[in-house]
């Protein structure tokens with residue numbers, strides 16, 4: 001394929017278009033010529049006798065807008081791809097849904113209307129066909145990730161998520177990945193169990209005791225307690241620190257994470273305002289600085305400790321793995337700044353995605369009671385002795401329905417980012433649909449849309465863990481195929497490094513809680529198995545909010561994250 005490029009305007013108004021040169025470059029110059037002449041004539045007609053420059057500006061600006069629209073809609077290679085008119089013309093048309101936190105639902109509606117390939121921006125295309133996204137994501141670094149420039153949340157020094165250069169990113173993953181291998185997580189299973197589900201269980205027991213004294217049903221806020229639990233797990237596993245979130249709820253961390261989310265969003269959507277964030281939002285920047293200082297101090301203390309100990313490691317947490325990791329090819333270690341930036345990223349990104357998934361799963365079990373009873377039966381009959389905690393290794397071999405529930409929950413409501421984004425490089429890419437994406441196109445894969453694509457999933461709007469179970473209707477091959485169509489943790493060289501940790505923590509938490517307690521929704525909750533969504537005919541789902549960095553979680557956790565609980569006395 002041969003392409004030619006045209007650049008129009010300058011500064012904010014600059015636009016670069018790529019054309020299939022064989023087909024389109026001649027007509028485009030003709031249109032350009034006609035439009036410029038038209039506007040020159042218009043300008044002469046409108047020109048006021050005193051040579052008012054406002055007329056001048058208006059004419060040229062309208063000329064620019066019209067020409068831009070004609071080109072975008074008719075003459076670029078992407079013009080053959082369907083999509084809503086306004087979104088084709090303006091990237092910013094999606095911002096309304098981003099602010100509302102419902103962008104993923106909007107994109108799904110566009111896919112349902114226009115198909116597996118939709119244009120939602122002058123040079124932006126969303127795709128859902130698995131052959132296309134598997135090719136793009138697994139082609140090692142051929143299609144780079146687009147990263148917002150100068151994002152101070154990510155560095156300097158840059159961390160895994162922000163490193164653009166493929167070679168550098170590859171080296172960083174060699175240094176970071178040892179902290180999340182199956183072997184490492186297996187060795188850490190006991191710590192995860194003790195700081196996670198076991199500690200949460202004692203909190204729930206305390207609440208049950210307290211509620212008895214007050215003669216009321218015991219209630220926990222699952223959105224909060226899962227979040228605190230995941231942060232405690234990461235505190236212990238990551239830094240060998242007791243964050244004490246479940247006990248005292250450390251505000252520095254909670255407020256710090258909110259500040260990271262805000263600054264990240266500001267830098268993405270308004271780099272101009274972000275430049276002045278210290279003056280415009282001093283209280284948020286202060287919270288971010290306090291949070292960063294908190295992590296810096298932990299890393300500093302560790303480095304000092306190591307010096308005193310003649311550089312012999314005295315811990316085996318993730319921080320130590322980061323410190324010890326060396327790239328065998330270059331013999332490079334991470335420096336202190338990189339370790340701090342990396343620790344900040346993992347602390348903000350990991351626990352929130354894990355806890356949101358747990359929260360959604362528990363909620364889904366409450367509105368799908370047959371599934372809830374089925375999974376309780378599976379766990380309670382496989383592990384009847386309540387005095388023995390269920391470990392990940394044991395649980396995984398016996399609890400296939402619980403595994404299916406987690407897979408289905410992450411398909412149904414993926415807690416991760418709305419869309420994975422890559423840039424098409426030369427010489428362009430031909431999609432399965434036959435559409436051509438020229439070099440420079442921003443190609444996006446909406447996890448939510450892929451997980452709700454009717455071509456991939458039967459009844460995607462129904463929460464049905466059975467689709468991940470081998471039974472008379474589905475062979476192992478079918479189930480494996482479905483698992484491969486999940487994009488929950490992304491894939492390829494930039495896939496989520498923390499997925500083993502997330503699985504281990506989520507699995508042990510649900511297995512132990514569902515065996516030892518009975519849960520039900522409070523009576524005053526406006527959701528339940530009988531509260532049906534008219535559009536889908538399925539139980540209504542509690543509203544969520546898609547944050548740019550920390551993913552999809554409950555929109556109103558303080559009012560809608562409650563669940564009643566009592567000890568399970570049936571076994």
Ligand code: HEM
Nearest residue numbers: 160161346350353354357416488489490494496497498502
């Ligand atoms: C259910 C839990 C989780 C989900 C659904 C999830 C999902 C994802 C997804 C989809 C990406 C790719 C983002 C992209 O390409 O733009 C990602 C990247 C990442 N995740 Fe996770 N994640 C989870 C848990 C964790 C945990 C526990 C950690 C670590 C503590 C973690 C650390 C990271 C990091 C560092 C990246 C960046 C990888 C890179 O760019 O190379 N995640 N995650």
